[in-house]
Amino acid sequence: MKVVAEPLQSGSSLAYDYIHDYEKVTSLYGEDYHRDQTWMDRMQWLDDTEDRRVNRHALVEILKGYNEKFNSHDAVHTSLYMLEKPGTLVVTGGQQSGLFTGSMLVIYKAITIIQAAKEAEKRLKRPVVPVFWIAGEDHDWDEVNHTYLLSGDTQQVSKIKMDKYSSQRSSVSYSAISSAEWDQAIKSLSDTLPDSDVKSDIITQIQRAIHTSDNLSDAFATLLGDMFGKYGLVLLDSADIRLRKLESPIFKSMIERNDELGRSYRASADQITSLGYELQADVADEGANLFYLHEGNRLLLVKQDGKFMDRKRLVSFTKEQLLDMLEIHPERFSNNVLTRPIMQDSLLPVVACVLGQGELAYWAITRQAFEIMDQKMPILLPRMSFTLLEDTQQKYMKKYGLSFQDVQYRLQERREQWLSNQDSLQIDQLFVETRKAFEQMYDPLIEQLSSLEKGLYTLGENNKIKIIDQISFLERKAKDALEQQHEATLRQWDRIGTLLFPMGKPQERVFNVYHYLNRYGLSLIEDILENTGDYSEEHRVILL
Template identity: 30%
Template sequence: MKLTETFLPGSNVIATDYIAEKKNISAFFDYTYQDSTSYEDRYNELMERDYDRTSLTAHLKTFNVKYDANERAMKNIERLNQSDAVTVVAGQQAGVLTGPLYTINKALSVIKLAEEKEEALGVPVIPIFWVAGEDHDYHEVNHIFTYDKNREKKEAVPQKQFTKQALSDIALDKEKLNGWTKEMLQHFGETSYTKDLQEWLEDVTDKSDTFVDHFCFMMAELFSKHGLVLVDSGNTEFRELQVDAFKKMIDNNEAINEAVIKQADQLKEQGYPIGVELDERQANLFAQVKGERILLERNGDGFEGKAIAATFTRDDLLNIAHHHPEELSNNVVTRPIMQDVMFPVLAFVAGPGELAYWALLKPAFRIFDFKMPVIVPRLTFTFVERHIQKHLTDLSLSMEEVLRSGISPFKDNYVSDLDDVGIGGTFKEAKVKVENIHQELLNLTKIVDSGLERYAEKNGRFLQRQLDLLQNKLYSSIEYKHENDLSKFDEIGLSLKPNGAPQERKWNAVYFLNWHGPDFVDRLMELDFTFNEKHKVVIL
C-alpha cells in the first residue's frame, strides 16, 4: 500500500469552515481541534468530573467478550478503569457487512487519534466505537451497493421489517442472510480469498442473533486487535447505567430543546444551514410503545408519541427511566450528551454530517455543566486498485481531478474528440434546417386546415427525434470502435466516484477483503496518517 494526500472541497459548508478554522463557525464549538492545548484543556476538565468507571468497564468487558474481542481491546477496557484514562469516540449504525466504507474509515480514525493523543498527553486514551443499536431505521442499514455492467444496484437483505424496532432487537433470518451474503460475494468475483471469507461470514451469521451482533462480530474481528472497544447504545445492560442521565434529560427537557433551537437560529444568522429537523415540541427522546420505538413530543406538562397514540406524564417517564431505562433512547440531540455522561470523552471523531449537528449542541451541554469534547473531522479515504491506477495512466487522467469532478466530464470530452468527422456540428445544422423547412409546412397547415395544427407540430417533433436517433446511432458506432477505452472510463468512475458520490459512501469493505485479503485493515493500520485537511488516497 502507498499513501498520498490531496485536497478535496468539503461536502457541506459547516464542515468546510470548521476545518478552515473560520471564527464564525468556531464560536459554536468549545475547542479547536488543530490546537494541541485544546486536548490538554479538555483533559483537565474531564479530570474534574466523576465517572462510574467500575460499572462501565464491567459492562464493556461482558459486551466485548461476547464478540470474541482481542486481548488488546480487553486490556484497553482494563486501562479505562484507571482514574487518568480518557476516550476518543466515533459511532455509526450497525450496517450489514459493516455498511458503507466510511464505517471502516471511522474506526481507523478513532484508533489512530487515540494513539496520537495518548503519546501527546502521556495518559491512557482508549478508542471507543459507539454502535447505534438503538436506531430503528432498518432500511438504512439492510443493504449494500454492487456494480455490474457499469450499473449501480442496491442489494438489500431479503428480510422484511415492518415495525420500528431498535436494530439491537431485530432478529436475524440467518438462512436469508447467508444466501444473500453468498450472492454478494458472487457479485464481487471469485478470488483466492473468497472461500475463507464466505466461511468466516457464515460463522459470524451463525453466532449472531441480531443485526447488531453481526456487525459487532465483524468489527471486533477487524479492529479489536488494534485496541478498539465496542459499545452498543441499544444494549439493555448499558441502558441500566444511564438511569440518572435519562432523569436529568426528562427534568430539563424543555430547556435542552430551547437551547438547541436558539443555537440553530444563531447558525442561520451566520448563513449556515440546519441539518436536522427541529420543533419546539420535540422531546429529543424515544420511548418504546407497543414494541416500537416512538419519538416523543411535549404536550403541555406531559409527553405524547409523535407517530402513535401514547401519552405520558413527566412522572411516568421518570418512573420508566428508573425501572425500565431500556424502554427509553436518545435522538441526535441527546445521544452526544449521553455519550459524554457515560465516557470521559476527550474527542469525538465526526463525519461532515455529524459536524453539522454538533454545531447545535454547545448550549445543551451547558445544561449538564459540561463542555463539548474536541470535535475532530474523521479521516476520509479513497482506495485505488492497481488496475484503476493503470486505467488512469492509460487515459492520461489526473486522479485528483477525477476525485473532484467525477469521470463524466472527462468521458464526455473523450467522446467529443472522437467525432473527427463533425457529426455533432452537421446534425446541429441539419436540425435547424429541418425546423425552418417544417415551419413553412406548419404555416401552410394553419391556412389549409387549422384542425391539423397539433398533428403538424407533432410531426415536427417526430422529425427532430428521428435526427437525434440517427445521431446517437452514429455516436454508438464510433464508441463501439473505442469500447475498450470507454469501458476504462466507466470502471474508473464506478471505483473512485460512483454516480458522482465519494467511494466511501457506496462501496463496502467486504469487496476489498475479498480482493485484497483478510489483512486489508491490518495493512491500512500500518500506514502513517495525519489528521489534517487533506483527503487520503491509498494505492492498493
C-alpha cells in the same frame, strides 16, 4: 501502496468551514481542536469532573462482558484494564450497525479512532483508549439493512439487501434475524464477490460472525472485532440493556431539564441558520428528544398539553409518571440524535469524538445542551477520509490524462471530449451544416407556397419540424454508432467513474470493504493503518 492528498467535495458548508476555516465557526463549537492547549484544557476538565460521569468500574464490567462475547482480544482486555483506572481518557466515535459492516466510511471511522487515540496518548502523555460506539438503539432498519459491492460479472454496483420479517419499529439490536435471511444474504455476497485466494476465508469469517449473533448489531460487532480488536478498539452497543441502569440518572436529568434542553437546541439552531448554514438535524419546538419503547415499537416522545407522548398518542405521561416509569423500566428509554452526545460523555471520559461531516454539522446544535447538563462538548475530530484507487484504474486515468478532480467534477465532460476527438467525420458539424442547408432550401419554398394558399405555410412548417426531427434521429444514431465503435474503451471510462464515485457519491459512502479485502487480501486494513501515518483531516487517495 502510496497515499496522496486530494480534496473531496463536502456535503456540508458548516463541516467544511469547521475543517478548513475554523475561525468562522468558533462561536458554535468553542476552542480550536488544532491547538495543543485545547487538548490540555479538555484533559484537565475531565480530571476535575470525574464525579459527573458514571462509575468507571461499573461501566467497565459491562464492557468486559460485551467485548468478551464479540471482541475478545488481548489488546481489548488491556484497553479495558486501563479504562478502569482514573485518568485514562477515551477517543470515541460511532455508527449504526450495517450489513457486513456497511459502507467503507465505517472502517475509516474505526481507523480514525485508533489513530487519534494513539496520537492523543503521545500528546497528553496519558493513557487514551479507543472506543467504537455502536448505535444499536437506532430503529431505522432501511438505513442499515443493505450494502453495495461491485458485481464480478457485470461490473455494476450490486445491492445486497436483507428484509426484516417483523414490522415493529424496534431498535436494530433488538430486531431478530432469521437464519434463512442470513443464509440468503451470505449467498448474495458469495455470488457477487469474484473468486479469489481469500474469498472462502471471507465467507467463513462472516458465517462465524453470524452464527454467534442474534441480530445485525451483534454480527456487526463481531466483524469489527475481527478487524480491529487486535488494536485494542473497545466496542460499546448503546442498546445494551445492562447500560440502562447506569444511564438512568442521566435520563432523569434529561427529563427534569427537558424544557431547558429544548430551548438550548432551538437557540443553537437559530444561531446556525443566522450564520447562513443549513441545519443537519430536525429541531422540533415540542420535541422531547427521547425515545420510549412500547410494545416493541420505539416511539419518539414530544411534549403536548403538559405531557410527554408520541405523535399517535399510543403513550402519554406526565413528567412525574415518566420519571416513575424510568425508575421501574429504564430499558424502555433511549436517546435521539441530539441527546446521544450528552449520554456518550456521561458514560465515557471523552477527550475527543470522531465524527463524519454530517455529524460535525448537527453536533453544533448540542453545545449549549452540554452546559445545561453540567457537561462540556468534547474535542470534535473530523473522520479520516479515503478513496481507494486500484492499479487498473490508475493505468486508465494515466492513459486518458485524468486527474482525481477530473473524475470528481467533470468526468462526463472529459469523456464526451475524448469521444469527439475520435470522430473523424465531425458528426456535430456535419449535422449542423446539414440542418442549415436544409432550412436555407426549405424556408423559401414554403414562403412561396403560402402565396398559393395560406394553409400550405402551416403545413410546410409542421412538415419542417418532422424533417428536422428525423435529421436529429439520424444524428443520434450516428453518435450511437460512434460509441459502439469505441465501446470497449468507453467502458474503461465508465468503470473509473463507478469505482471512484459509485452512484455519483464518494466511494467511501457506498462500497463495502469486502470488495477490496477480496481483491487485495485480508491484510488490507492493516496496510491502510500502517501507510496512512498520522491522523489527518484531509481526504486522501490510496493508490493500491
